[in-house]
Structures are given as structure tokens and as C-alpha cells.
Amino acid sequence: MNHDASLAPATVTVAAGRPDRAQGAAVNPPVVLSSTFVSQGVPGSGELLYGRIDADSWHPFEQVLGELEQSAHPALVFGSGMAAIAAALSLVPPGGRLVLPRHCYQVTLGFAADLAARQGVDVVLVDIDDTAAVVAAVQGASMLWVESPTNPMLEVADLPALVEAAHAAGALVGVDNTFATPLVQRPLRQGADVVVHSVTKYLAGHSDVVLGAALADDDDLHARLHAYRTLHGSIAGPFETWLALRGLRTLALRVERAQANAAELARRLSTHRAVLSVRHPSLPGDPGHERAARLMDGFGSIIGLRPRGGVAAADAVVAALSLWVPATSLGGVESSLERRRRFATESPTVPEDLLRLSVGIEDVEDLWADLSAALDGLEGEG
Numbered sequence: 001m002n003h004d005a006s007l008a009p010a011t012v013t014v015a016a017g018r019p020d021r022a023q024g025a026a027v028n029p030p031v032v033l034s035s036t037f038v039s040q041g042v043p044g045s046g047e048l049l050y051g052r053i054d055a056d057s058w059h060p061f062e063q064v065l066g067e068l069e070q071s072a073h074p075a076l077v078f079g080s081g082m083a084a085i086a087a088a089l090s091l092v093p094p095g096g097r098l099v100l101p102r103h104c105y106q107v108t109l110g111f112a113a114d115l116a117a118r119q120g121v122d123v124v125l126v127d128i129d130d131t132a133a134v135v136a137a138v139q140g141a142s143m144l145w146v147e148s149p150t151n152p153m154l155e156v157a158d159l160p161a162l163v164e165a166a167h168a169a170g171a172l173v174g175v176d177n178t179f180a181t182p183l184v185q186r187p188l189r190q191g192a193d194v195v196v197h198s199v200t201k202y203l204a205g206h207s208d209v210v211l212g213a214a215l216a217d218d219d220d221l222h223a224r225l226h227a228y229r230t231l232h233g234s235i236a237g238p239f240e241t242w243l244a245l246r247g248l249r250t251l252a253l254r255v256e257r258a259q260a261n262a263a264e265l266a267r268r269l270s271t272h273r274a275v276l277s278v279r280h281p282s283l284p285g286d287p288g289h290e291r292a293a294r295l296m297d298g299f300g301s302i303i304g305l306r307p308r309g310g311v312a313a314a315d316a317v318v319a320a321l322s323l324w325v326p327a328t329s330l331g332g333v334e335s336s337l338e339r340r341r342r343f344a345t346e347s348p349t350v351p352e353d354l355l356r357l358s359v360g361i362e363d364v365e366d367l368w369a370d371l372s373a374a375l376d377g378l379e380g381e382g
């Protein structure tokens, strides 16, 4: 793939994946509604054939994301983040060992448990920010799975050190880059073999589409991910992919604003009397701060918040908010939050009273007014 290395990521998000420039040509790519493509005889390589194998409606989005992740290949778009994760985890052979963070997306943990039950995969859970423990666990592993920052605990991994140890042990490294986005972290350039995204979140960014993507530099790995998508039919629709591209065009602005809002809210929360603890890698005292400052180009816009007063207080905060949306998912323009342990499937080591806040792009004073009033209300209850 051709990179114009002189263009900054914010420019790539806007300029890449456009139709060829010609007098009277459309500025935006079309949505092509066709399940099949004109073809006869023995198909040549790269030729469009059938809409489960490849479709031109996917290419502009795949090109932009490939350039943002600085991948040797365009991204591969999937029907959801989980479909992309399933493709990546298919690289673990039956009976192999998969090392993954004990705090990571809960459905990824569920998928790993399914691999253990059905394919005898030895699943080893680690604290991804404990580098020595991960290095010990990857010996004999087929794959190390990384989320950084983790969902929902916001632990930050020393990714270059983990990649080096995993590769020395002969293990592949897969990274779920959903929380950071490629503007903040490019794992392939830190040595990872596979990167996945829940495009549903920041990349599409408007809470109106479910979509995923996977990327690999290596020709063979890329071909295996593509083959998985074709064999399982885990493909994206043309409209969904077009919507995701439309959202992606404003990624840089959205991420910049959301990160600034999150850092300011985290700073204010850290001195509020009704707050037991707050986690955001931007805070100087946060356990992930030093690593995030060294390895990432930003601190993300997810906050972990534990109000004083336990589960009842956490639920009361959620109920008292009027601007913040009580909802699962994250990465939309609107600020939202939820108590993660309301899901029985969430990791038992996530505190019962942890609220995960996804900070959006609203005015920060409006967000603070709503949030601080909800917290002040707790104090009133005594």
C-alpha cells in the first residue's frame, strides 16, 4: 500500500480513500449495492467477484484505516469488533496457549473461554501491566493478546517490552486498539502482528453502527484473516462501512476534544469529596501515567470512577444524571457511562462500584455541571 508519509494522521483521515479526481467526479465514494460483479472465465487475482469475498464499498474505509495504522496492507473490515477478534484469535491453534489480560473486553474473555472448552486452548489470564508476569506467562504460548489501556480498568501495558518477550518465545501478538485509536497508538509499528478494532466505538464515533476491523503487516497473516472472513461470512454491509468512513473523517477532531474533556474531568473528579478513586492515564499519580506518556500520543477519553458509598452510590450517580447517557458501549460523540459489574459476565476482579465513563465532545462545563451535581447529591444523602 502506498503511504504518503508526509501527511499527518489528521490529514489522512480526511484525504485518504477518495475517488480518483476528475472533472465532475463525486468527492465521496459511492455505496455500491451489488452482491456480484461482472466476471467470466477463470477469475484473476484482485478482481471483484462476489460480495462475501471482497466489495468495492469496503475499500475506502479499509484504505484510510490501513494508512492510519501504518500497515503494509489495507485494513479488513468485519461485521463487528467481535467478528474481527474471532478472526484474530483463530490464529491460535487447537491445544495452543493464549495469554490475555484478566481485565479486557468481557466478550473477548468469553470467546477465550469458548476456545478453551471447544478446542482445548490453554487460556492464561495475566495482569497486563505486570510486565514480569506477562513475560513468564508467554513462554510456550501461541499468542499474547493485549488491550492497552484495558477495558474497563485502564491498565497500561509496556507494549514494546511485551512484544519482544512474546516474539522471543515464538508467540504472536494481537492488540485490541479500540480504546487508544490509531491516532494515539499504532501497535503494528511497535511490533504487534495483528491489530483489531471495534469500529463501533471511536472510529465510527456516532453510536449508529456496529462494525469491526483487523489489520496485519505480514502477507500470510493478512491472507489468513481475509480467508477467515470469507469462510465465516463475517462481513460488513455497504451502508455500515460508508457510515463508518463518514464518521472516521472527523476522528482527529473528536479524539482531541474528547481527550481534553476527559483529562479536565479526571482532574476535577480527583479532588471531589464524594469520589473514592478515579483512574485516567493523564493524572500524574495514575499507575499508568508514566507508560502512557512514554508510549502513547495521548491518554484516551475513558475514565474509571468509584464514588464513595459503594454500589448504591454508583447506581445513584447514574440515575441522577440528565446529560450523560446511561448506556453500554463507548467512543460516541455523546458522553455515556455504566457500572460495569451490572453484567454478570464482567471480570469478578473489577470493583462492583466501578463506573466506566466514556467522555464525549460536549462542552466540558456542561458535562461537569451534570456530573458534579450527581456526586454532590450523594453527599446530601449522608
Ligand SMILES: *Cc1c(COP(=O)(O)O)cnc(C)c1O
Binding pocket: 080, 081, 082, 083, 105, 147, 151, 176, 178, 179, 197, 198, 199, 200, 201, 210, 211, 212, 329
Ligand atoms: C466494544 C468492544 C469490542 C467489541 O466490539 P463490537 O463492535 O461490539 O463487536 C471489543 N473490544 C473492545 C475494547 C470494545 O470496547
